[in-house]
Amino acid sequence: MTVVNQLDMEVGKSSITAILGANGAGKSSLIMSLAGHVDVKQGDIEYDGQNITPWSPMERVQKGIAIVPEGRRLFKSLSVHENLIIGGYTRSKKASQNNIEKVLSIFPRLGERRKQMAGSLSGGEQQMLAIGRALMAEPKFLMIDELSLGLMPKAVDTCYEAIKDLNAVGLTILLVEQSTQRALQVADHAIVLESGNTVWKGSSKEARDSSDIIDSILGLHKTQ
Ligand SMILES: Nc1ncnc2c1ncn2[C@@H]1O[C@H](COP(=O)(O)OP(=O)(O)OP(=O)(O)O)[C@@H](O)[C@H]1O
Ligand SMILES: [Mg+2]
Numbered sequence: 001m002t003v004v005n006q007l008d009m010e011v012g013k014s015s016i017t018a019i020l021g022a023n024g025a026g027k028s029s030l031i032m033s034l035a036g037h038v039d040v041k042q043g044d045i046e047y048d049g050q051n052i053t054p055w056s057p058m059e060r061v062q063k064g065i066a067i068v069p070e071g072r073r074l075f076k077s078l079s080v081h082e083n084l085i086i087g088g089y090t091r092s093k094k095a096s097q098n099n100i101e102k103v104l105s106i107f108p109r110l111g112e113r114r115k116q117m118a119g120s121l122s123g124g125e126q127q128m129l130a131i132g133r134a135l136m137a138e139p140k141f142l143m144i145d146e147l148s149l150g151l152m153p154k155a156v157d158t159c160y161e162a163i164k165d166l167n168a169v170g171l172t173i174l175l176v177e178q179s180t181q182r183a184l185q186v187a188d189h190a191i192v193l194e195s196g197n198t199v200w201k202g203s204s205k206e207a208r209d210s211s212d213i214i215d216s217i218l219g220l221h222k223t224q
Contacts, residue, residue, distance in 0.1 A: 007043075007198055009191055011141070016163070016173045018183035018204065021193035022218050027176045028070050030193065031143045034174070035067040036060045047141070062090045064140035068147075070176075072130040076119030080110050083118050083129055087136030096136060103132035106162050124155020131162060142166070143174040148182060160186060180218065184208055192217055 036057035088096035177183035192200035
């Protein structure tokens, strides 16, 4: 079954791009295919001037592509520290030690919870850990599926602050969000998917100016 069709998109270095769309639009399928977890039947994925379509997920991680998957998929019975170590599996032990310190400086809360089981963290802390685990791979391109979904407002703020800071030092970010307004506050560009097709793309300023159009696209499914 094809869930994403005819998608033609480009993500600029050090930019933030928001992928918007109603439930079932194909957002997760899109980023899972960029991470190499879903096969691409037609077309190519180019990254940093290279055709990466045949690359395995691990090769992509090694080249700097990381994902925070929908639902976070943490190892719930392992500690915060262990989850971070797993995120750094493509890096040396020494690099991982440094990277853990970096992650804990971004999310000090995780430092306080270092020995705690991931499954016992709050939703916000789990999202911080999922982002931290992805950062352990030293990504240049980070994809986050549903950053704010189900989180308390304060945790959403913390995660968004972290994303802005990471982007300010050069990280390229692809952000899948249900919270359109919030995503458009930080994004440079937006792409709206509907039933696996691109139905709108442009700058986030244009997206804000066209919010009626975007709302009506998203609203088509909300009312069902
Ligand atoms: N493993 C699968 N097998 C069959 N169909 C699937 C599978 N995963 C997703 N789909 C279908 O593909 C379409 C796109 O799903 P996808 O999860 O990519 O959407 P989404 O935009 O991320 O939705 P949501 O907002 O609910 O997370 C949906 O119709 C979904 O039912
Ligand atoms: Mg999804």
